[in-house]
Structure formats: structure tokens, C-alpha cells
Amino acid sequence: MRENLHRFFRAARGAGVHVSPAESIDAMRAVGQVGLTDRAILRDTLLLTLAKSQDEKLALGDCFDLFFSPPEPPQDQAEANDNDNDEASQNSDQSPSASSASEAGGGQPQEGLGPLAQMLLSQDRNAIQAAIASASGAASLSDIRYSTQRGIFSSRILDAMGLQRLRDDLDELTATNPALAERLRGALDALREAVRDTVSQGLALYAREEAENLRNEILRNAPLARIERRQVAEMRALIRQIARRLRERYSKPRKRQRRGHLDVRRTLRRNAAWGGVPFLTAWKRKHRDRPKIVALCDVSGSVAQVSDFFLLLIHSLHEVVDDVRSFAFSSHLIEVSEILEKKSPEEAMAEIMSKVGFGSSDYGSSLVDFEHDFMSALTPQTTVIVLGDARSNNLDPRADILRRVSERSKRLVWLNPEGRLAWGFGDSEMPRYATFCSVVRQCATAQQLERAVSDIVATYQ
Amino acid sequence: MAEQKASTAIEAVESGLAAQGYIASRQIATAVYLSQQIEKPILVEGPAGVGKTELAKAIAAWRGKKMIRLQCYEGLDEAKALYEWKYAKQLLYTQILKDKLGEVLGGAQTLHAALDQLHDFGDVFFSKEFVEPRPLLQALEQPGGCVLLIDEIDKSDAEFESLLLEILSDFQVTIPELGTVSAITPPTVILTSNSERDLGDALKRRCLHLHIGFPEQRLEERIVESRVPGISQTLRRQMVGFIHEIRSLDLKKLPSVSETIDWARVLVLLQASELDTEIVKDTLNVLLKYEADIEAASPQITTFIAKATRSNVFG
Numbered sequence: 001m002r003e004n005l006h007r008f009f010r011a012a013r014g015a016g017v018h019v020s021p022a023e024s025i026d027a028m029r030a031v032g033q034v035g036l037t038d039r040a041i042l043r044d045t046l047l048l049t050l051a052k053s054q055d056e057k058l059a060l061g062d063c064f065d066l067f068f069s070p071p072e073p074p075q076d077q078a079e080a081n082d083n084d085n086d087e088a089s090q091n092s093d094q095s096p097s098a099s100s101a102s103e104a105g106g107g108q109p110q111e112g113l114g115p116l117a118q119m120l121l122s123q124d125r126n127a128i129q130a131a132i133a134s135a136s137g138a139a140s141l142s143d144i145r146y147s148t149q150r151g152i153f154s155s156r157i158l159d160a161m162g163l164q165r166l167r168d169d170l171d172e173l174t175a176t177n178p179a180l181a182e183r184l185r186g187a188l189d190a191l192r193e194a195v196r197d198t199v200s201q202g203l204a205l206y207a208r209e210e211a212e213n214l215r216n217e218i219l220r221n222a223p224l225a226r227i228e229r230r231q232v233a234e235m236r237a238l239i240r241q242i243a244r245r246l247r248e249r250y251s252k253p254r255k256r257q258r259r260g261h262l263d264v265r266r267t268l269r270r271n272a273a274w275g276g277v278p279f280l281t282a283w284k285r286k287h288r289d290r291p292k293i294v295a296l297c298d299v300s301g302s303v304a305q306v307s308d309f310f311l312l313l314i315h316s317l318h319e320v321v322d323d324v325r326s327f328a329f330s331s332h333l334i335e336v337s338e339i340l341e342k343k344s345p346e347e348a349m350a351e352i353m354s355k356v357g358f359g360s361s362d363y364g365s366s367l368v369d370f371e372h373d374f375m376s377a378l379t380p381q382t383t384v385i386v387l388g389d390a391r392s393n394n395l396d397p398r399a400d401i402l403r404r405v406s407e408r409s410k411r412l413v414w415l416n417p418e419g420r421l422a423w424g425f426g427d428s429e430m431p432r433y434a435t436f437c438s439v440v441r442q443c444a445t446a447q448q449l450e451r452a453v454s455d456i457v458a459t460y461q
Numbered sequence: 462m463a464e465q466k467a468s469t470a471i472e473a474v475e476s477g478l479a480a481q482g483y484i485a486s487r488q489i490a491t492a493v494y495l496s497q498q499i500e501k502p503i504l505v506e507g508p509a510g511v512g513k514t515e516l517a518k519a520i521a522a523w524r525g526k527k528m529i530r531l532q533c534y535e536g537l538d539e540a541k542a543l544y545e546w547k548y549a550k551q552l553l554y555t556q557i558l559k560d561k562l563g564e565v566l567g568g569a570q571t572l573h574a575a576l577d578q579l580h581d582f583g584d585v586f587f588s589k590e591f592v593e594p595r596p597l598l599q600a601l602e603q604p605g606g607c608v609l610l611i612d613e614i615d616k617s618d619a620e621f622e623s624l625l626l627e628i629l630s631d632f633q634v635t636i637p638e639l640g641t642v643s644a645i646t647p648p649t650v651i652l653t654s655n656s657e658r659d660l661g662d663a664l665k666r667r668c669l670h671l672h673i674g675f676p677e678q679r680l681e682e683r684i685v686e687s688r689v690p691g692i693s694q695t696l697r698r699q700m701v702g703f704i705h706e707i708r709s710l711d712l713k714k715l716p717s718v719s720e721t722i723d724w725a726r727v728l729v730l731l732q733a734s735e736l737d738t739e740i741v742k743d744t745l746n747v748l749l750k751y752e753a754d755i756e757a758a759s760p761q762i763t764t765f766i767a768k769a770t771r772s773n774v775f776g
Contacts (some may be wrong), residue, residue: 034467
């Protein structure tokens with residue numbers, strides 16, 4: 001049963017519940033207290049010790065139901081079968097061992113048949129279930145990772161159960177006893193089906209985490225513009241994960257590093273009442289650049305797919321950095337800081353897109369809007385980030401405004417979802433803009449996006 | 462054998478809590494039982510008003526132990542939660558003992574010798590005498606054990622969470638000047654959270670994680686029965702059914718168990734025998750705390766009452 005619990009922990013990890021060794025020890029201790037017979041109590045116990053949030057509880061509950069759904073074979077019988085099968089598969093013993101003969105005794109004992117054939121013919125469902133269970137243990141079904149491995153695991157399990165011997169028996173029987181051979185063949189088909197079900201269940205239990213990691217890895221490096229509709233939700237989750245990581249990495253140290261060395265003068269003044277005995281200390285605060293970021297995000301039709309993610313990232317930027325002002329534009333430009341701060345990502349994005357989204361882009365007039373209304377937002381400490389493809393539909397790009405923006409700010413970073421090769425071709429004004437930028441980067445995948453933003457935020461630490 | 466004991470023990474927890482007027486679901490009872498057996502704190506999450514704090518009170522009353530409550534808030538720190546030095550007392554003592562000090566130090570010939578003698582005094586002044594225990598330290602010092610309720614931990618800062626870790630895992634706390642204070646009897650620790658902020662993994666790791674949601678209809682009826690004894694069975698069923706319908710709406714704040722109990726009391730006071738549109742309209746503000754919510758729910762009242770009464774017939 002210990003083994004079984006360990007397998008369950010692995011399955012739980014597959015379901016996305018983080019089970020650390022320490023937690024599994026706790027769970028073991030708790031299970032030791034309540035025992036295993038009462039399934040409902042066992043379920044509650046595992047949920048209480050392993051899951052750390054309501055979502056995890058739901059996932060773990062499902063996992064539990066899936067894991068413990070097959071009727072569990074009586075322990076000793078399963079072990080007996082285990083031995084049988086080992087013998088059968090290892091030295092392909094010709095004569096059936098004593099224990100399996102007695103097991104098959106329920107049906108019609110057939111002289112000269114292998115243990116598997118005997119078992120199938122006897123139609124002892126419990127014994128077959130137990131044999132499948134122990135054979136999947138022998139084939140280490142819990143190592144299954146991808147759906148493509150289904151076939152190989154099925155055949156491994158069948159081999160472990162002694163399929164080879166069964167085939168020999170079938171050949172023999174076809175000649176001597178066709179009717180029985182027919183029955184055996186039918187039973188074998190049923191067995192194959194049962195094994196296939198077991199493998200599918202194993203896949204559902206153990207493979208989720210790996211599959212998810214793989215999918216995430218692919219998503220991370222996939223061009224944002226070419227994400228399919230059904231992947232968008234996953235991509236959003238991934239970007240939110242990135243945002244959270246950024247937040248964790250950058251929000252804490254800022255707090256910690258604020259305290260500098262002792263402020264002697266203030267300390268003495270504060271403690272005058274105690275005759276200068278320093279009960280209360282006063283500390284100098286380290287001077288730190290206040291992060292100021294101004295983000296300009298293109299939400300026009302040509303980058304519609306990508307701007308979704310850009311906005312999501314700016315949204316998370318608002319959580320990491322105190323002083324961010326965001327603007328969105330396609331043919332004209334508006335400030336969206338408030339929307340991003342007050343609303344959830346989905347609501348904010350919907351509102352922004354409905355206000356300025358999907359138009360044909362006009363960088364020139366958007367820059368005019370910015371210079372006219374918001375130039376005062378820029379100070380020598382500001383980092384300006386522009387997210388866009390710099391395709392201005394052959395309208396005047398007004399690079400002169402960008403020059404002034406660059407002159408007024410500390411840095412100007414341009415993140416372009418297009419590859420370098422495309423810059424300057426067609427209506428792309430990238431080369432002209434690039435002259436005034438401190439940094440120009442391609443930013444087409446989630447990974448590049450993460451690195452770019454991480455670099456920007458890191459300069460303030 | 463152990464299994465048999467466990468399920469009866471869990472039932473014992475259930476009935477013990479029920480005797481204090483706390484109707485616990487089986488999962489809650491299991492959590493309480495386990496926290497006792499493997500000595501782990503329980504972290505209780507769930508919406509406001511489902512009985513997270515009540516659970517701690519019920520456990521304390523059931524076990525006949527003192528309950529020590531630490532209400533968390535932003536800016537809560539070591540000095541307010543754990544212990545503080547009684548600076549004023551230390552100062553006062555120094556003043557009073559000045560002469561004594563002179564005597565003691567008078568014997569010293571050199572500055573060095575005087576300093577050595579002073580060192581001994583340092584230990585006197587940083588002793589237990591001058592420590593003001595705050596809730597956490599108090600909880601550790603209870604000789605018979607106690608129930609420590611750390612309420613709304615999500616309202617405190619992340620730093621405070623780290624402070625708790627030592628107490629939660631080992632039931633001890635280290636005071637630099639004194640050394641480590643271990644619990645005489647490990648307290649039963651209940652932490653509550655409304656999930657306003659995500660708690661750290663380290664904290665969650667140390668606790669059993671219990672989520673109390675809105676109770677099922679039957680359970681809620683039993684809760685009302687135990688809390689508001691005067692209410693008739695028909696009315697109880699109807700009102701709980703009605704509240705379950707209300708919870709299916711998309712409201713700013715869903716009514717929770719404490720609102721159910723309040724409402725039941727109000728209805729008893731008004732001597733209602735069953736729900737009707739009039740009485741529900743008049744008392745809806747007991748259930749719903751936002752004007753917008755009341756407006757959203759009002760048009761549905763008649764349908765909900767009908768549903769609640771119908772399910773009553775079949776239930």
C-alpha cells in the first residue's frame with residue numbers, strides 16, 4: 001500500500017498539485033493515523049495534507065477518484081499472481097504452477113495450457129484485474145509520459161502477463177480444439193481492451209505534468225502572432241505566469257534594500273528623552289531611482305494578435321513597478337493607465353481594444369497625440385517602451401517626435417514583434433525610428449517578451 | 462484496528478463540536494482530528510462568514526481550553542504579536558537601583574573590572590522579568606495548552622508570515638537575548654484567511670489546508686437548527702432553500718452562513734411561519750449588504766420562494 005501511495009503522489013504531481021517530499025511524509029503520517037479502509041476519510045486526509053489551494057483540492061479530488069476507481073484486488077492474490085507472471089514471462093515455464101492451477105479451478109481446467117490461458121478461460125474477473133494491475137506495475141506504467149507511448153505500454157503489459165505463451169497455446173488449440181480456441185481468442189480481445197483502458201487511465205494519471213511542460217515549452221517559443229485561437233487561453237496563462245515570476249523577482253528586494261546605514265543625528269535626537277541611550281534607531285534610506293516607465297502599445301489590426309499579449313504584459317508591469325503610464329494607439333493615442341490598474345486583465349483588454357483597437361495604424365498622428373498631450377509625462381528618469389511593428393501605412397512617421405521623446409527620457413526601448421529581416425521592407429519605418437532608440441529588440445515569443453521586460457525592470461534594482 | 466478508531470474518533474470530534482453549537486462537515490472534523498494527531502496547524506480558507514473563526518472558538522470550548530486570538534492587520538510586527546521589552550520598566554529599575562549600582566561598581570578598581578560587573582547586570586535586565594508577552598508568546602506559555610487563533614493572516618505583511626514559520630513548525634520561538642522558548646503544551650493553531658493575498662508556500666507547507674465553502678443545504682439546515690432553536694422546520698427549509706437560490710446569482714457579496722443565521726433570527730422575531738414575498742422584501746437587507754445586490758435580487762424573489770417551497774414538498 002505504501003507503494004500505492006507513492007504512485008498516487010506521482011499521479012497528484014501529474015494533476016498539477018505540487019507534492020514535495022516533506023508533504024508526502026506528512027501525508028503518510030496522516031494516513032498512518034486514519035488508515036486506509038474508509039475511502040471517504042482517506043480522500044479527505046489526502047486533500048487536507050497535500051492540496052494547498054481550492055483549485056488544487058478539486059484537481060486532487062478528481063485524481064483520487066480516478067486513481068482509486070478500479071476495484072482493488074485483494075492484496076495476497078495480487079502478489080501470488082505477480083509471482084506467477086514473473087515465472088511465466090522469465091523462464092516460460094511449460095507446466096502451470098500449482099497456485100494458478102488452483103485459481104483456474106473455478107472454470108474448466110485444461111491440461112497443458114499456460115497460466116494466462118487458464119485464467120482467461122476460467123473468467124475469474126478479479127484474478128484478471130489483479131493480473132493486469134501487477135503486470136502494469138512490472139511494466140512500470142507510471143513512467144508513461146506521452147499518448148504516443150500507449151501502444152508500447154499495452155504490449156509491455158500483455159507481454160508481462162505471458163502473451164507469448166498464450167499465442168503458443170492458441171496455435172496448439174486451433175489444431176486440437178477449435179471451439180475452445182475461439183473462446184480463448186474472444187477472451188484475449190476482451191483482455192486487450194481492458195489493458196488498453198488501463199493504459200489510458202495511466203496516461204491520464206501520470207502524463208499530465210510532462211505533457212503540460214512540453215506544451216508550455218513549445219508555447220514559450222512560438223511566435224505570438226501565429227498562436228492559434230485555442231492556444232490563446234493557455235498563452236495568457238503562461239504570460240501571467242511570467243508576470244508573476246517577474247513580480248516575485250523584482251518586488252521583494254526593493255523593499256529589503258531600502259534601509260541604509262544608521263542615521264546618527266536623527267537617532268540621537270529621537271532618543272534625547274532617554275538621555276541619549278539609543279532605544280529607537282533611525283536609519284538612512286538608500287536613494288533609489290524611482291522606476292518610471294512610459295509604455296506605448298500598438299493595438300492596430302496588423303499586430304492585433306500580439307497586442308493582446310503586450311497589453312497583458314503591461315498590465316503586469318503595473319503591478320511590478322509603481323510609476324507606469326501606459327498608452328495605446330492605432331490611429332490615435334489614448335492613455336490607458338487607469339483602465340489597466342483598476343480592471344482585471346480581460347476586462348481592461350476588452351475595453352482598450354473597443355476604444356482604440358483594430359484600426360489601421362498611424363504612428364505619425366499617434367506620436368503627435370502623445371507630444372501634444374503627454375510630453376510632460378517624460379522626465380530624465382523615464383524609460384519609454386514602444387511595442388509595435390512600426391508599420392505606418394506609408395503615412396508620415398514623424399520620426400522627429402520620436403527624437404524629442406528620446407531626448408527627454410533616459411532610455412527608449414522599442415520591442416518589435418517582426419523579425420529583423422522584415423524591418424525596412426514595405427511600409428516598415430523601423431530603421432528610421434531605430435536611430436533614436438537606445439535599444440531595439442525583436443520580441444516575437446513569450447520568452448523574448450520575458451527577457452525584454454526583465455531587462456527593463458532589472459535596471460532599476 | 463487503527464482505522465476503526467479513526468472513524469469513531471472523527472465522529473467524536475463532530476459530536477464534540479456539535480455540542481458547542483458548531484455543526485461541522487466531515488471534512489472539517491477530519492481536519493481537526495488530524496491536526497491533533499500529527500500536530501499541525503490548520504489553515505482555514507473560504508469566504509467571509511462561513512464560520513472560520515467560529516471553528517476555533519468551538520474547538521476551544523469543546524476542549525475546555527483558553528483561546529488566544531491574534532488579529533492580523535497590515536503593519537503587524539514582532540513587537541505586537543510576539544513579545545516586547547518593557548523599556549520603561551527597565552529604565553525605572555535602573556533609576557531606582559542607581560545607588561545599588563554605585564555600591565556594586567564601587568568595589569571595582571579599574572574601568573575594566575567595572576565593565577565586567579556591568580555585564581552581569583545586562584543579563585538581569587534582559588531577563589524574562591522585562592519581557593511583555595504578546596499573543597504568540599502567551600500561547601506558547603500556557604501550561605495546559607490553548608487554542609491559538611491567528612485571524613485573517615492574509616491581511617498581514619509577507620514579513621510577518623516568515624516570523625510565524627518557526628512557531629508553526631516547531632511550536633517554539635527564539636528571543637535573541639533569552640534563547641529559545643518552546644511550548645509547554647503545543648497549542649492547537651488555527652489560521653484563517655480570506656485569500657486577499659496569496660500566502661507563501663512555506664506557510665502553506667506547514668499547515669493542513671482546509672477550505673470551508675458554503676455548506677450544503679442539509680448541513681446549513683442543521684446549522685440553523687442548532688443556532689436558532691425557535692425556528693419551525695418548514696420555515697427553516699424554505700429559507701435555506703431560498704438562500705441557496707440567491708447564491709446562484711452573480712452578486713458582489715454572496716450571503717454566507719452568518720447571514721443565514723441572522724436572517725433566521727430576524728424571521729423568528731417577526732414571527733413568520735413561512736416565506737412570502739412581502740416579508741422577504743422587508744428583510745432582504747439582512748442577507749445582502751450592497752444596494753446593487755438587493756436590486757439585482759429583488760425581481761427574482763417570487764420565483765425563488767416558489768422554488769424553495771416546491772423543493773420543500775419533494776424534499
